[in-house]
Amino acid sequence: MKPVYEDDFVSLYHGDLFDVLPTLQPGSIHSLITDPPYCSGAPGAGVKADPVKKYCQGGNALGRPTFGGDSKNERGFSFWCLQWLRICRQLVKEGGYGLVFIDWRNLPSMCDALQAADWIHRGVAAWDKGLTSRSPHRGYFRHQCEYIVWGTNGPCHKRDDAGPFKGCHHVPHDLKDKHHITGKPVRLMSELVQVAPIGETILDPFAGSGTTLLAAKREGRRAIGIEREKSYCDITINRLRSLDLQ
Numbered sequence: 001m002k003p004v005y006e007d008d009f010v011s012l013y014h015g016d017l018f019d020v021l022p023t024l025q026p027g028s029i030h031s032l033i034t035d036p037p038y039c040s041g042a043p044g045a046g047v048k049a050d051p052v053k054k055y056c057q058g059g060n061a062l063g064r065p066t067f068g069g070d071s072k073n074e075r076g077f078s079f080w081c082l083q084w085l086r087i088c089r090q091l092v093k094e095g096g097y098g099l100v101f102i103d104w105r106n107l108p109s110m111c112d113a114l115q116a117a118d119w120i121h122r123g124v125a126a127w128d129k130g131l132t133s134r135s136p137h138r139g140y141f142r143h144q145c146e147y148i149v150w151g152t153n154g155p156c157h158k159r160d161d162a163g164p165f166k167g168c169h170h171v172p173h174d175l176k177d178k179h180h181i182t183g184k185p186v187r188l189m190s191e192l193v194q195v196a197p198i199g200e201t202i203l204d205p206f207a208g209s210g211t212t213l214l215a216a217k218r219e220g221r222r223a224i225g226i227e228r229e230k231s232y233c234d235i236t237i238n239r240l241r242s243l244d245l246q
């Protein structure tokens with residue numbers, strides 16, 4: 001399969017990860033860093049749950065396209081995560097990292113799936129959005145954090161070159177830096193890509209608007225991205241090209 005975009009640092013594939021991942025070389029990836037659809041509060045298989053209605057306050061996506069694959073119930077979600085986490089682990093070098101975003105609802109399912117896929121589960125880091133998280137009604141705790149479930153493919157080697165890495169990342173949302181309905185800030189992803197040494201390759205099979213790829217390139221890491229929605233591939237390509245112009 002041919003990438004839709006390629007430069008010295010980044011390759012982006014337009015397609016389903018289950019078609020693309022088997023074409024990649026086992027052991028060629030240093031770290032999996034990814035942000036799958038959370039299927040948060042999904043009503044069940046076959047029921048349409050538009051992420052715009054779920055994740056955009058007031059249903060206003062500010063022109064950002066919607067995406068599919070966000071309506072699995074908890075059991076379906078765990079089973080699905082196990083499948084792609086297993087294939088990704090086979091691509092990651094021994095001692096490489098797996099970092100996967102999730103919210104509070106599906107945190108237990110993601111921890112289970114990571115272990116079922118034979119990653120060694122090492123912990124959970126937090127992304128603290130501060131008061132830029134969606135505001136709930138009075139009397140309710142804010143869902144202020146999203147989580148990064150992390151593990152390694154086998155032993156976690158002691159490092160002289162990096163870490164210990166932050167267990168809590170305080171990075172507010174900035175709408176100017178949000179190119180996907182559930183997009184992550186570049187600063188947050190720039191902190192996370194530090195787990196891979198300079199020049200190593202990071203895999204993001206749920207690339208969305210390409211934030212992981214952009215951060216990797218900015219920080220001197222290589223990256224491979226996969227995204228199923230053509231509109232988001234186009235957004236990613238534009239962002240990577242603008243980075244070249246900076």
Ligand SMILES: C[S@@+](CC[C@H](N)C(=O)[O-])C[C@H]1O[C@@H](n2cnc3c(N)ncnc32)[C@H](O)[C@@H]1O
Binds near residue numbers: 016038067206
């Ligand atoms: C939560 S978003 C990632 C957002 C990204 N972190 C960003 O900052 O833009 C997840 C993405 O995974 C894509 N996706 C869902 N299922 C997929 C699949 N089977 N293969 C490839 N991409 C998929 C969706 O289209 C969506 O854009």
